[in-house]
Amino acid sequence: MSKILLTGFEPWGEWTINPSGEVASSLDGHKIGGVSIVTGIVPVVHGEDIETVRPLIEQHDPVAVVSIGLGGSSGLNVERVAVNIKEIDSDEGTIDLPVVEGGPDAYLSTLPTRDMVEYIRSQGVPTQLSYSAGTFLCNHLMYSVLHHLRASERDVISGFIHIPPMPEQVVGSGRPSMSLDTVRQGVVAALECVEDHIRHSASV
Amino acid sequence: MSKILLTGFEPWGEWTINPSGEVASSLDGHKIGGVSIVTGIVPVVHGEDIETVRPLIEQHDPVAVVSIGLGGSSGLNVERVAVNIKEIDSDEGTIDLPVVEGGPDAYLSTLPTRDMVEYIRSQGVPTQLSYSAGTFLCNHLMYSVLHHLRASERDVISGFIHIPPMPEQVVGSGRPSMSLDTVRQGVVAALECVEDHIRHSASV
Amino acid sequence: MSKILLTGFEPWGEWTINPSGEVASSLDGHKIGGVSIVTGIVPVVHGEDIETVRPLIEQHDPVAVVSIGLGGSSGLNVERVAVNIKEIDSDEGTIDLPVVEGGPDAYLSTLPTRDMVEYIRSQGVPTQLSYSAGTFLCNHLMYSVLHHLRASERDVISGFIHIPPMPEQVVGSGRPSMSLDTVRQGVVAALECVEDHIRHSASV
Amino acid sequence: MSKILLTGFEPWGEWTINPSGEVASSLDGHKIGGVSIVTGIVPVVHGEDIETVRPLIEQHDPVAVVSIGLGGSSGLNVERVAVNIKEIDSDEGTIDLPVVEGGPDAYLSTLPTRDMVEYIRSQGVPTQLSYSAGTFLCNHLMYSVLHHLRASERDVISGFIHIPPMPEQVVGSGRPSMSLDTVRQGVVAALECVEDHIRHSASV
Numbered sequence: 046m047s048k049i050l051l052t053g054f055e056p057w058g059e060w061t062i063n064p065s066g067e068v069a070s071s072l073d074g075h076k077i078g079g080v081s082i083v084t085g086i087v088p089v090v091h092g093e094d095i096e097t098v099r100p101l102i103e104q105h106d107p108v109a110v111v112s113i114g115l116g117g118s119s120g121l122n123v124e125r126v127a128v129n130i131k132e133i134d135s136d137e138g139t140i141d142l143p144v145v146e147g148g149p150d151a152y153l154s155t156l157p158t159r160d161m162v163e164y165i166r167s168q169g170v171p172t173q174l175s176y177s178a179g180t181f182l183c184n185h186l187m188y189s190v191l192h193h194l195r196a197s198e199r200d201v202i203s204g205f206i207h208i209p210p211m212p213e214q215v216v217g218s219g220r221p222s223m224s225l226d227t228v229r230q231g232v233v234a235a236l237e238c239v240e241d242h243i244r245h246s247a248s249v
Numbered sequence: 250m251s252k253i254l255l256t257g258f259e260p261w262g263e264w265t266i267n268p269s270g271e272v273a274s275s276l277d278g279h280k281i282g283g284v285s286i287v288t289g290i291v292p293v294v295h296g297e298d299i300e301t302v303r304p305l306i307e308q309h310d311p312v313a314v315v316s317i318g319l320g321g322s323s324g325l326n327v328e329r330v331a332v333n334i335k336e337i338d339s340d341e342g343t344i345d346l347p348v349v350e351g352g353p354d355a356y357l358s359t360l361p362t363r364d365m366v367e368y369i370r371s372q373g374v375p376t377q378l379s380y381s382a383g384t385f386l387c388n389h390l391m392y393s394v395l396h397h398l399r400a401s402e403r404d405v406i407s408g409f410i411h412i413p414p415m416p417e418q419v420v421g422s423g424r425p426s427m428s429l430d431t432v433r434q435g436v437v438a439a440l441e442c443v444e445d446h447i448r449h450s451a452s453v
Numbered sequence: 454m455s456k457i458l459l460t461g462f463e464p465w466g467e468w469t470i471n472p473s474g475e476v477a478s479s480l481d482g483h484k485i486g487g488v489s490i491v492t493g494i495v496p497v498v499h500g501e502d503i504e505t506v507r508p509l510i511e512q513h514d515p516v517a518v519v520s521i522g523l524g525g526s527s528g529l530n531v532e533r534v535a536v537n538i539k540e541i542d543s544d545e546g547t548i549d550l551p552v553v554e555g556g557p558d559a560y561l562s563t564l565p566t567r568d569m570v571e572y573i574r575s576q577g578v579p580t581q582l583s584y585s586a587g588t589f590l591c592n593h594l595m596y597s598v599l600h601h602l603r604a605s606e607r608d609v610i611s612g613f614i615h616i617p618p619m620p621e622q623v624v625g626s627g628r629p630s631m632s633l634d635t636v637r638q639g640v641v642a643a644l645e646c647v648e649d650h651i652r653h654s655a656s657v
Numbered sequence: 658m659s660k661i662l663l664t665g666f667e668p669w670g671e672w673t674i675n676p677s678g679e680v681a682s683s684l685d686g687h688k689i690g691g692v693s694i695v696t697g698i699v700p701v702v703h704g705e706d707i708e709t710v711r712p713l714i715e716q717h718d719p720v721a722v723v724s725i726g727l728g729g730s731s732g733l734n735v736e737r738v739a740v741n742i743k744e745i746d747s748d749e750g751t752i753d754l755p756v757v758e759g760g761p762d763a764y765l766s767t768l769p770t771r772d773m774v775e776y777i778r779s780q781g782v783p784t785q786l787s788y789s790a791g792t793f794l795c796n797h798l799m800y801s802v803l804h805h806l807r808a809s810e811r812d813v814i815s816g817f818i819h820i821p822p823m824p825e826q827v828v829g830s831g832r833p834s835m836s837l838d839t840v841r842q843g844v845v846a847a848l849e850c851v852e853d854h855i856r857h858s859a860s861v
Contacts, residue, residue, distance in 0.1 A: 151763030222427070332534055334561070624777075
């Protein structure tokens with residue numbers, strides 16, 4: 046049975062729960078259409094992220110890698126672009142390093158992003174296309190996975206989805222939130238759309 | 250047993266479900282601390298709103314009237330101010346009429362608004378104080394109820410809470426939302442705080 | 454010749470220039486239609502604000518008092534409501550005191566606010582009606598002046614306008630700004646509208 | 658004398674003035690440090706944009722191409738990324754075409770973007786780094802110019818800056834704006850930073 050690798054992140058800093066990790070874990074072993082979901086929980090550390098995911102790709106040989114991470118918008122953000130920029134605070138102020146030295150300027154998501162947004166919305170979950178995954182770990186993982194798949198010439202599609210914080214994480218901030226149930230429903234819809242896309246691609 | 254009257258609104262226009270009415274209905278007959286919740290669902294029509302609520306106040310003789318309505322913010326907005334302005338679109342453009350001819354410029358909520366915000370947040374639900382309930386039906390009902398209670402010299406506290414739309418109501422808009430479960434949890438917390446406030450006031 | 458009293462605020466805290474004071478000072482002695490502009494610059498201290506303005510009202514006997522203060526929105530905010538709430542940080546957390554003990558819950562601006570917005574826009578300056586002047590010094594002054602005029606039974610209209618910060622005050626914050634020239638143009642338009650309103654009221 | 662090519666856009670649709678074109682025209686022939694500014698005004702039509710700019714590059718042989726266009730944010734947005742996506746409304750809904758068939762997924766700006774932001778702010782003009790130039794004409798021009806310079810192996814740096822609308826363009830919308838003077842001051846600062854960067858690169 047084909048597999049989709051779904052990754053979330055570990056808690057970090059002030060966030061003692063990371064909804065991306067919670068949702069990923071909760072879907073481990075689930076069947077979506079004709080595929081089985083395998084999962085990985087990634088540490089929030091530059092470098093360790095891709096070091097965690099690369100062996101899982103080796104182990105599971107998935108047809109797609111979908112990563113989710115905690116963002117700040119009001120709905121799911123299906124990311125389209127990962128840039129070769131890693132922003133670092135140094136003694137000389139903020140500086141930009143490449144995610145991959147000599148790598149291309151950016152990768153576009155190879156997931157069916159526009160169809161995913163449309164389908165997730167049809168399932169009642171607020172969703173937008175997004176053209177920036179930031180310059181921190183989420184972008185780093187998205188770029189690293191796309192680069193690894195390209196470099197290893199695997200025929201595997203991949204991309205990233207930012208999810209909102211849970212209500213209890215933003216009680217006094219005025220920031221938008223989304224319940225874990227709704228996020229999970231949106232991620233399942235995303236995976237269904239990816240599965241459907243792969244099935245149709247395969248049958249062509 | 251003392252009663253709190255909780256009102257929500259009917260669906261209107263493009264909103265075929267009104268979460269404020271859904272949440273109010275779901276709490277009808279519930280006990281919160283030492284009080285019983287009675288509810289009313291209010292039509293979204295200037296004038297009919299208070300005409301619906303006034304007989305419920307007569308019938309139930311509540312210790313508090315808490316009204317909820319659909320707003321647009323990311324969390325519950327506990328409203329502090331109702332103004333004597335009713336905004337109307339006319340042939341000559343937008344005009345301002347008073348909610349109550351000759352009424353005071355505004356009423357402050359008589360609910361323990363600041364304590365409510367603190368307590369609702371402690372229950373994990375995003376909440377803010379708000380200083381404007383708008384100039385449409387939500388403000389109209391809030392003003393009308395406070396005016397009626399003052400005019401009838403009832404010793405009844407009252408106020409208004411705006412709630413966010415449900416996720417499925419804003420899928421493509423980029424606007425924030427909140428699941429009905431989370432909203433309901435926040436409204437229950439609000440009612441618990443009101444009940445606690447009344448109990449302590451009574452015991453003084 | 455009739456006078457309009459225009460007040461701005463002094464610099465405070467991190468704001469070493471206060472555009473509201475700059476604009477007010479720059480208009481001192483100007484003629485707008487049939488009236489002369491007199492001005493006062495108000496310290497950013499609860500209590501001292503109205504203590505500064507009250508003698509100016511005695512001295513000048515103006516037909517209108519227009520106060521401006523620094524806000525955070527993208528355009529001029531013509532305020533409609535001043536509430537009887539003064540928010541204070543105390544050892545026990547944030548508490549609410551009244552601006553005027555025993556005063557009414559709120560005052561509506563007695564300026565022609567809706568006409569002002571329309572006219573200021575027609576002069577090319579972004580403007581909105583606003584229903585909350587906050588709970589700090591701007592609201593305090595607006596409420597205090599309206600209360601003083603009501604209490605002293607003067608036939609003087611009054612209200613408040615929030616203005617955006619200057620560009621150089623928000624360079625890295627992502628917050629909106631407005632050049633002093635554009636703000637000044639908007640304030641002049643506001644005063645023209647007030648003058649026109651008074652002239653037509655007088656002639657009735 | 659070395660030249661920097663500065664491009665702005667023509668008015669289009671509801672925007673009868675385009676501040677990007679106004680600012681560019683106003684700087685034509687100016688000297689900034691050791692360089693002379695030459696300008697081009699670009700039609701708001703996919704394809705015609707780069708067709709207008711390419712001959713100007715041939716003609717002037719500039720050391721840098723800086724393009725500016727009308728955006729919606731509160732300050733100047735110094736764009737870092739141009740993506741190979743051109744969003745088109747078709748009968749079958751919104752579809753994505755490439756800006757350049759077979760081109761790389763994206764180009765990073767080759768201007769000193771982070772230094773530009775710091776320097777523009779030091780001149781009192783609100784500015785941010787931005788990681789998405791959208792999917793319409795501004796992104797199209799930014800991508801097309803970077804692709805052309807790469808393809809023609811010219812040693813010319815290039816990038817894009819989004820500017821806010823003028824106050825008179827957004828009077829009733831609640832959207833942020835910036836006066837033409839402030840925008841112009843920010844663009845001059847951007848060009849000074851680019852000139853400084855080129856001078857130091859050359860001297861290395």
